[in-house]
Amino acid sequence: MLSRFKYLKPHNLNEAVQYLEKEEKSFVLAGGTDLMILLRRNLINAEHIVDIKGLPEMAEFEFIDGAGLTIGASVVVNTVVDSEVVKTKYPALHQASASLASFLLRNRATVVGNICNASPGADLPPALLVYDAVVNIAGPQGMRQVPLHEFFTGVKRTVLQRGELVISVQLPDPGDGDKSIYLRQARLRGHDLATVGVASRIKPDGKVAIGICAVAPTPLRLFALEEKINERELNQETVEWAAEEIKQHIHPITDVRSSAQYRLQMASVLLKRGLSHLITKEDNHG
Numbered sequence: 001m002l003s004r005f006k007y008l009k010p011h012n013l014n015e016a017v018q019y020l021e022k023e024e025k026s027f028v029l030a031g032g033t034d035l036m037i038l039l040r041r042n043l044i045n046a047e048h049i050v051d052i053k054g055l056p057e058m059a060e061f062e063f064i065d066g067a068g069l070t071i072g073a074s075v076v077v078n079t080v081v082d083s084e085v086v087k088t089k090y091p092a093l094h095q096a097s098a099s100l101a102s103f104l105l106r107n108r109a110t111v112v113g114n115i116c117n118a119s120p121g122a123d124l125p126p127a128l129l130v131y132d133a134v135v136n137i138a139g140p141q142g143m144r145q146v147p148l149h150e151f152f153t154g155v156k157r158t159v160l161q162r163g164e165l166v167i168s169v170q171l172p173d174p175g176d177g178d179k180s181i182y183l184r185q186a187r188l189r190g191h192d193l194a195t196v197g198v199a200s201r202i203k204p205d206g207k208v209a210i211g212i213c214a215v216a217p218t219p220l221r222l223f224a225l226e227e228k229i230n231e232r233e234l235n236q237e238t239v240e241w242a243a244e245e246i247k248q249h250i251h252p253i254t255d256v257r258s259s260a261q262y263r264l265q266m267a268s269v270l271l272k273r274g275l276s277h278l279i280t281k282e283d284n285h286g
Helices: 013-022 031-041 077-081 084-089 089-099 109-114 123-128 223-230 236-248 260-284
Strands: 004-010 028-029 047-053 061-064 068-072 132-137 142-147 152-154 165-171 179-185 196-202 209-212
Touching: 013 028, 013 047, 013 132, 013 165, 028 031, 068 084, 068 109, 077 089, 084 089, 089 123, 089 179, 089 196, 109 123, 109 165, 109 223, 123 179, 123 196, 123 209, 179 260, 196 260, 209 223, 209 260, 223 236, 236 260
Parallel strands: 004 047, 028 047
Antiparallel strands: 061 068, 068 165, 132 142, 132 165, 179 196, 196 209
């Protein structure tokens, strides 16, 4: 049985911020796919639901050459899946989005909701992390930007303070010659969280970026591993080395989906597959 709550539909962003600051136990509604589950199972005690879907700032979905991609808080995942710009410029994000749940859920679930839910096993954060995504936040003190790798603070926890909400997530323009891939392992095909998900990227300058989920309390950008890889020549020997080295940079747990040992092994396998694919692609293009 759903808990009783007041439904609020603000007319503008300031009103939304005021509601969230003033009213205790307030939750934001955009896609609602995670929120409805929490309400149905009585896992949260919501007294106010603030519906932001009608706010124009939240609907922005635009790519600008040289600036990058902006994805507003009410943009659903299928919009990203269907975008030719995303397929071309941000392939890892396209693949991660297409792997999320089912077609019907992707028609409701939002990209921003997926990161605000802050699940350790969410598919979108690894891809967003390798593209240096930044989160745009509105709150009582005005606007602020937080790099996505600083946004997650724990399982289901983020840096958002009372009265704050995410307006959009921004990804810089990766430029020409950028390559990326997202690979995941799950128990089932379709609607299941990843056992491990790895986003691998080779930037136009040849530097590597790696994002991963389901191996720590939060999705991770593996900066220390990237640094070690980038000190070497990027070839198959380096890829083999990195596939073993990644095990030193993650600390997975055993849970209902997988053992820690299996996660370590799959992280190794998926990184090797991803980087091997990208450097082969590079060789094929000269």
